[in-house]
Amino acid sequence: MDISLETIQDLAPDQASLNAAKKLIKPGKWPLTGQASSVNSIWGQCQGSGANPYYTMADVVDHGYKCTCPSRKFPCKHVLALLWQYADDAGRFTESEPPEWVADWLGRRRKTTSQTSEPDITSAQKPSRKNIHSTDAITDAQATESHSPEELAKKTAAKAARLLKAREASDAGIRAGLLDFQQWVDDQLRTGIAPMLKELNSRCRGMAARLVDAKASTLASRLDELPAKALGKPAAAQATTVLRELGQLILLSEAWLGNPDDPDARGAITTADNREQVLSAPNVERTSGVWQNIGEQIHTRRDGLISHATWLIEMTAPAAKIALLQDYYPASVGRREAGLSVGKFVKGDVVFYPSRQPCRGFLQNYEFIEADPVLCPTTSMSPTTSMWPTTSMELDRHYLQQQSLIPWAEQCPFVLGPGRIRQDKSGQHWWLALDSSRHILIANPALPGVVMGDTLERAFIIWDGNSATLLSVQSQCWGTIVC
Incomplete structure (x- = not known):
């Protein structure tokens, strides 16, 4: 062989x-x-x-x-x-x-x-x-075969013209698809949310298919996931979830129709730039440092792809600098073995995709390392647990700032300071600040028993404006705990 x-x-x-x-x-x-x-x-x-x-x-x-x-x-x-x-x-x-x-x-x-x-x-x-x-x-x-400068110039110009023509044709299809989508939303609101909830799967799937035909594939995937997002909520919150999501998608479509070249809108409607395009762009944002994986979100989408989100935090920054590594792969290959599991460190560069509030990026020139106690200050209780920097501003203010820049954003990552997890009589979990200045509803259906009641030095959450998904915490006694 x-x-x-x-x-x-x-x-x-x-x-x-x-x-x-x-x-x-x-x-x-x-x-x-x-x-x-x-x-x-x-x-x-x-x-x-x-x-x-x-x-x-x-x-x-x-x-x-x-x-x-x-x-x-x-x-x-x-x-x-x-x-x-x-x-x-x-x-x-x-x-x-x-x-x-x-x-x-x-x-x-x-x-x-x-x-x-x-x-x-x-x-x-x-x-x-x-x-x-x-x-x-x-x-x-x-x-390639040698060409004269004149021939090369003609070939370059012809290639640029073909690319421009293809881009214009694609944008025309997307524009028609977005107008069709806006009319569809108007129809849903006119007939009422209650009937829509009864047929949410079929209605969203049908409109998503039309968006795929219009080459608005990323928007189509988000709309296709709406039934799972809404119907997974308590019955009293389902209508609000649908209205909120449709409102964000209308804002997204209006942003693209107003400026198809806006990187945030374009990436949320069709496909984002590939890595080569990002690296060749002027003024690309790049952050070097020691990064730690502080949370993962893995789920199978309705289109058969597995979405794997890995959240990193830069450990040497004075305030939380968070990066999202987003991967998609076919469900047929099964769950991947993580090269960078939660709690592990990597030293290198994160190159961010163009955005008004950069978050998604990819690693470059990196190596996996052990925690460096000089670069990453540790807690007094556990010399192997490196403290995460906290987000520089209060949660509501941070969320409003994100929404003002990207009003269709689904997720707002945030690092909370010291607090505790409590459970009320109905079984609902809450995060309470140690100084009692804030309490936050936790959306997780279940949490590890070790996080209950113990003082948590840090908590990493994904905030949606109403509740938080708790991905991981840092405890003085137990170190990093995946939730």
């Missing part, structure tokens, strides 16, 4: 993919690799810029492959890097039974016809523009 570098070169879609794959051939990028010679398969988890690794697998005989990354190149750089590592040193791949996510792929895929070992004379005679042995020296631009 082996594969040659020349075969990998032929599989690569272009020279740029080979260049990118070579940069991933580092042991630190692959926390897990394995092989099963009985099924001719290898696999690995590649740690990318997000909080969780990409799951990559390949068949070294018929060259089938799969990766959970969002790349549109096939095979992607992760598959090429996996095969490349195996070609260089198969001994690094531990022989074992395929894990569940690999076994699931093996069971689903269709085997291609056996490939002959004889070379394809026709393809061998064709000059290749890819060279796996010169990945540092050759780029796609250098590999």
Whole structure:
């Protein structure tokens, strides 16, 4: 069971993919690799810029492959890097039974016809523009045929014109979809919220499908999740939840119609910029420091994707600086093993997506580390528990500031200071400040027993204006506790 570098070169879609794959051939990028010679398969988890690794697998005989990354190149750089590592040193791949996510792929895929070992004379005679042995020296631009400056200028202008035309066509479709959505909301309000609640699933699903057709995919996903959000509330709060959500979505649609280039509105309507676009943008916000994972939110969406939100806090800042790493992956791959679990530290840069209030970002130039007591002050009770910085302003003021900048924002992360958790006679949980200056309704249906009654030095919540989802706390006795 082996594969040659020349075969990998032929599989690569272009020279740029080979260049990118070579940069991933580092042991630190692959926390897990394995092989099963009985099924001719290898696999690995590649740690990318997000909080969780990409799951990559390949068949070294018929060259089938799969990766959970969002790349549109096939095979992607992760598959090429996996095969490349195996070609260089198969001994690094531990022989074992395929894990569940690999076994699931093996069971689903269709085997291609056996490939002959004889070379394809026709393809061998064709000059290749890819060279796996010169990945540092050759780029796609250098590999293309030479053109005169006039020809290159014409090609560049033609490409820019095509992109502009495609953007205009896409925006026209989105505009029509948003106007259709606004009319749909008017119809729901005219006929009444009570009848809508009875048919909430079908009504939202139908409108979401129309938004997908209009290329407003992110807005469609949010509308599709409205039934789960509203019907999961107590009956008395369901109508208010629907009205609030529809109001925010109307504000979002109006913001896009007023300025389609607004980064906050565009990212919430259609897809956000990819990482390469963010890095190439002028004045991109980047924060370096020691970050700790202080909470995760994982749920399966109605469209079959798993949403995995990882919340980081910069430990060396005087006030809370919070970053959101948002990943999506198919439910078919199962729950990922977190590369950065709650309580763990990473040192590096968080690059933020353009926004009036930057929060979502991705990691770059980072390494996993242990807590540094010099950089991260610790509590007197537990020398391994680093104190989280608290949010600089009061909760209501912080929330109103966010809503004034991005009125359709769903989540407001916040770090509370010292307090306690109490339960009332109805079983409802509340967070109470130690100085009795504030009490906050906790939306969690259940909480770990160790957080009840104990003094909590910090609490990390997601506030929606009415109640808080408690993700984690810091206790003098128990350290960081996931809620």
